[in-house]
Amino acid sequence: MKVFADILDTVRRCGPVVHCITNYVTVNDCANIILAAGGSPIMADDVAEVEDIVALSQALVINIGTLNSRTVEAMLAAGRRANSLGRPVVLDPVGAGASALRNDTLQRLLQEVRFTAIKGNISEIGFLTGEDAKARGVDAEGASLVTEGNLKEAASMARRLSESTGAVVVVSGAIDIVAHADGVWTVRNGHPLMARITGSGCMSAAIIGCCLGVLPAEAPQACLCAVSSMGVAGEIAAENMANAGGGTGSFRALLLDAMSMLDGPFLTCRADVKYM
Amino acid sequence: MKVFADILDTVRRCGPVVHCITNYVTVNDCANIILAAGGSPIMADDVAEVEDIVALSQALVINIGTLNSRTVEAMLAAGRRANSLGRPVVLDPVGAGASALRNDTLQRLLQEVRFTAIKGNISEIGFLTGEDAKARGVDAEGASLVTEGNLKEAASMARRLSESTGAVVVVSGAIDIVAHADGVWTVRNGHPLMARITGSGCMSAAIIGCCLGVLPAEAPQACLCAVSSMGVAGEIAAENMANAGGGTGSFRALLLDAMSMLDGPFLTCRADVKYM
Amino acid sequence: MKVFADILDTVRRCGPVVHCITNYVTVNDCANIILAAGGSPIMADDVAEVEDIVALSQALVINIGTLNSRTVEAMLAAGRRANSLGRPVVLDPVGAGASALRNDTLQRLLQEVRFTAIKGNISEIGFLTGEDAKARGVDAEGASLVTEGNLKEAASMARRLSESTGAVVVVSGAIDIVAHADGVWTVRNGHPLMARITGSGCMSAAIIGCCLGVLPAEAPQACLCAVSSMGVAGEIAAENMANAGGGTGSFRALLLDAMSMLDGPFLTCRADVKYM
Numbered sequence: 001m002k003v004f005a006d007i008l009d010t011v012r013r014c015g016p017v018v019h020c021i022t023n024y025v026t027v028n029d030c031a032n033i034i035l036a037a038g039g040s041p042i043m044a045d046d047v048a049e050v051e052d053i054v055a056l057s058q059a060l061v062i063n064i065g066t067l068n069s070r071t072v073e074a075m076l077a078a079g080r081r082a083n084s085l086g087r088p089v090v091l092d093p094v095g096a097g098a099s100a101l102r103n104d105t106l107q108r109l110l111q112e113v114r115f116t117a118i119k120g121n122i123s124e125i126g127f128l129t130g131e132d133a134k135a136r137g138v139d140a141e142g143a144s145l146v147t148e149g150n151l152k153e154a155a156s157m158a159r160r161l162s163e164s165t166g167a168v169v170v171v172s173g174a175i176d177i178v179a180h181a182d183g184v185w186t187v188r189n190g191h192p193l194m195a196r197i198t199g200s201g202c203m204s205a206a207i208i209g210c211c212l213g214v215l216p217a218e219a220p221q222a223c224l225c226a227v228s229s230m231g232v233a234g235e236i237a238a239e240n241m242a243n244a245g246g247g248t249g250s251f252r253a254l255l256l257d258a259m260s261m262l263d264g265p266f267l268t269c270r271a272d273v274k275y276m
Numbered sequence: 277m278k279v280f281a282d283i284l285d286t287v288r289r290c291g292p293v294v295h296c297i298t299n300y301v302t303v304n305d306c307a308n309i310i311l312a313a314g315g316s317p318i319m320a321d322d323v324a325e326v327e328d329i330v331a332l333s334q335a336l337v338i339n340i341g342t343l344n345s346r347t348v349e350a351m352l353a354a355g356r357r358a359n360s361l362g363r364p365v366v367l368d369p370v371g372a373g374a375s376a377l378r379n380d381t382l383q384r385l386l387q388e389v390r391f392t393a394i395k396g397n398i399s400e401i402g403f404l405t406g407e408d409a410k411a412r413g414v415d416a417e418g419a420s421l422v423t424e425g426n427l428k429e430a431a432s433m434a435r436r437l438s439e440s441t442g443a444v445v446v447v448s449g450a451i452d453i454v455a456h457a458d459g460v461w462t463v464r465n466g467h468p469l470m471a472r473i474t475g476s477g478c479m480s481a482a483i484i485g486c487c488l489g490v491l492p493a494e495a496p497q498a499c500l501c502a503v504s505s506m507g508v509a510g511e512i513a514a515e516n517m518a519n520a521g522g523g524t525g526s527f528r529a530l531l532l533d534a535m536s537m538l539d540g541p542f543l544t545c546r547a548d549v550k551y552m
Numbered sequence: 553m554k555v556f557a558d559i560l561d562t563v564r565r566c567g568p569v570v571h572c573i574t575n576y577v578t579v580n581d582c583a584n585i586i587l588a589a590g591g592s593p594i595m596a597d598d599v600a601e602v603e604d605i606v607a608l609s610q611a612l613v614i615n616i617g618t619l620n621s622r623t624v625e626a627m628l629a630a631g632r633r634a635n636s637l638g639r640p641v642v643l644d645p646v647g648a649g650a651s652a653l654r655n656d657t658l659q660r661l662l663q664e665v666r667f668t669a670i671k672g673n674i675s676e677i678g679f680l681t682g683e684d685a686k687a688r689g690v691d692a693e694g695a696s697l698v699t700e701g702n703l704k705e706a707a708s709m710a711r712r713l714s715e716s717t718g719a720v721v722v723v724s725g726a727i728d729i730v731a732h733a734d735g736v737w738t739v740r741n742g743h744p745l746m747a748r749i750t751g752s753g754c755m756s757a758a759i760i761g762c763c764l765g766v767l768p769a770e771a772p773q774a775c776l777c778a779v780s781s782m783g784v785a786g787e788i789a790a791e792n793m794a795n796a797g798g799g800t801g802s803f804r805a806l807l808l809d810a811m812s813m814l815d816g817p818f819l820t821c822r823a824d825v826k827y828m
Contacts, residue, residue, distance in 0.1 A: 253798075376600075
């Protein structure tokens with residue numbers, strides 16, 4: 001099992017190309033965080049080209065944040081192609097439960113594509129397991145967060161979704177959960193300010209793509225590294241912001257700064273990962 | 277009539293979900309400014325889901341900045357649904373007058389949707405009242421600004437549009453105008469640097485959505501609070517930038533910073549609102 | 553032949569409207585860099601309106617970064633209209649060679665539209681000349697960069713493309729090349745950090761649009777000014793970042809800062825342009 005410093009180092013040396021079919025709200029943040037981590041982003045969402053683009057890439061990230069009838073077909077085609085090429089595929093089910101279109105699309109995606117990792121907040125993951133969860137704004141806090149109070153329930157929900165899909169399931173929140181047949185881990189990194197900017201979750205999925213791109217055979221470890229990296233970068237950003245006295249606009253830039261300068265051994269030390 | 281500090285506080289406590297059908301140029305800025313103000317953004321523009329999304333939201337913002345045949349239908353469906361649910365709807369007629377597509381779309385929107393607020397620069401508002409105004413780049417300065425020189429003319433134009441549509445009409449510029457059957461107000465807040473970044477106007481409309489989301493029954497007051505908030509945030513950002521010696525890239529981050537840390541009582545004091 | 557300070561000054565005085573049909577990844581960066589340079593951006597990509605928008609603009613920039621079947625038609629219509637109006641047109645062939653859709657689109661664009669300038673990295677330009685180049689992620693470094701080692705080869709490739717298209721050809725890299733029937737120049741400005749954020753190349757094309765918008769009759773000089781401006785802004789940003797100790801998030805803001813405050817005479821002095 002590789003330590004996180006080694007995974008991060010491999011991302012930087014290999015520069016995995018990560019194909020994102022993602023929403024237009026945070027697409028720039030996703031591209032910049034992939035570059036900051038050492039990967040190489042490529043965004044393409046037309047059904048006429050996604051199969052070509054997947055073939056050039058080491059990982060595919062599908063984010064349904066601003067899906068439409070045109071891009072849904074591209075997601076399906078890209079996902080199937082990635083499966084046939086053996087490339088890892090990440091699903092970020094943004095706003096699952098918020099509309100029939102999103103729900104139907106998720107059903108089709110889960111039927112037609114084998115995902116390596118699925119990352120969502122507790123309400124999104126809850127929806128995918130068939131549990132009744134209320135969707136709010138996609139950046140919603142509060143009811144959508146994993147905390148010490150609902151940790152066990154969230155963990156077993158994540159494990160069920162992992163068992164039914166075969167994917168590593170990542171539940172993001174104040175505490176992050178990474179669940180797999182091999183076990184369930186918690187990651188206690190990150191900072192509340194991450195929920196006050198748009199894109200933290202989308203960027204996390206993009207970094208999962210980066211790590212899976214260089215470590216496809218060890219998906220749980222790759223997800224743990226990605227989630228910890230984002231969390232530790234958030235902590236560093238918050239610490240640097242405390243010095244600067246800034247708000248959310250500064251935090252956003254400092255988060256990219258922190259990822260772009262993240263020290264491998266520091267990440268290994270600071271990552272707070274526990275087997276449940 | 278609520279003071280601005282109370283409205284801002286309500287936004288922060290209630291976290292209104294604001295559904296934006298907006299352009300892909302400044303959509304990230306809109307999401308971040310809504311979060312900075314305390315709201316919860318959700319972006320969705322497919323006709324197959326906008327009615328579901330509107331039903332989850334406290335306000336709808338329609339911005340025609342990069343409209344296309346697909347999203348126009350979504351705007352109409354979302355607007356009608358918001359009307360039937362009694363949710364406030366904001367129109368940002370970006371680039372009104374610049375193309376037949378924009379003009380025809382605006383005509384359809386105004387015929388089929390009842391807007392709670394319409395916000396544009398003087399050339400956009402002029403176009404909606406049927407006056408001949410030349411459209412330039414959507415971030416154009418100069419002829420598109422309200423100044424002391426054309427203030428009266430702009431105010432009466434805004435009032436006419438308010439009378440014909442029933443909406444509160446906000447004309448943005450060096451001086452902002454908020455017009456309604458109840459009266460016309462000026463807001464003398466803001467900073468010239470706001471016109472040197474893209475998205476100031478779009479963010480202003482997004483914040484109008486936030487304030488209307490918590491104060492739908494007092495639309496003029498909600499609009500005044502939103503416009504003042506953006507203006508005061510711009511002033512704070514410019515002051516902080518003067519210390520840092522920055523340019524427009526820094527200003528953009530500092531504007532989000534200022535909104536995310538805006539103090540309610542400070543806003544109440546600093547807002548320069550006058551009844552005309 | 554105008555010096556760069558004069559061109560920059562003209563951009564600031566005239567505020568050319570630059571119509572961009574561009575990708576949704578970096579569109580906000582393009583709008584902000586155009587504003588920072590003194591231009592006025594307008595983004596519009598629906599075939600029903602691009603001809604109207606081109607008619608309001610001083611230059612058109614076509615970037616195929618996230619093309620789709622809908623926007624390809626808009627690119628063609630806008631390009632033909634710009635040609636018929638005598639407006640300069642810039643092509644940024646992002647990801648040329650990465651998919652059949654991109655390659656077919658580029659072929660159609662080059663057949664149906666006369667470009668004033670074409671800007672790409674060496675692999676993109678190589679593809680357009682029919683040479684076999686491997687496409688990677690669109691922000692890929694390494695093999696896609698012009699260096700002292702492949703400078704001559706890149707210059708003659710650029711010249712061939714210029715001869716076959718009539719366009720000024722700009723090859724971006726550690727060294728930039730500007731090639732035309734009149735000659736070939738190198739521009740040795742810029743900083744490696746520019747390759748670590750998304751959008752540097754797209755912004756460069758946007759600035760070429762600004763400069764061509766005020767100097768359409770002297771296209772090589774306009775391109776040299778644009779490329780030098782971006783490079784010098786990158787150098788200033790890197791210098792200011794060294795003081796601040798930042799990463800890529802800060803660099804991105806500092807790059808916009810530098811362009812927005814770029815001093816004309818400083819640009820003239822610092823621009824490192826050589827005739828080959």
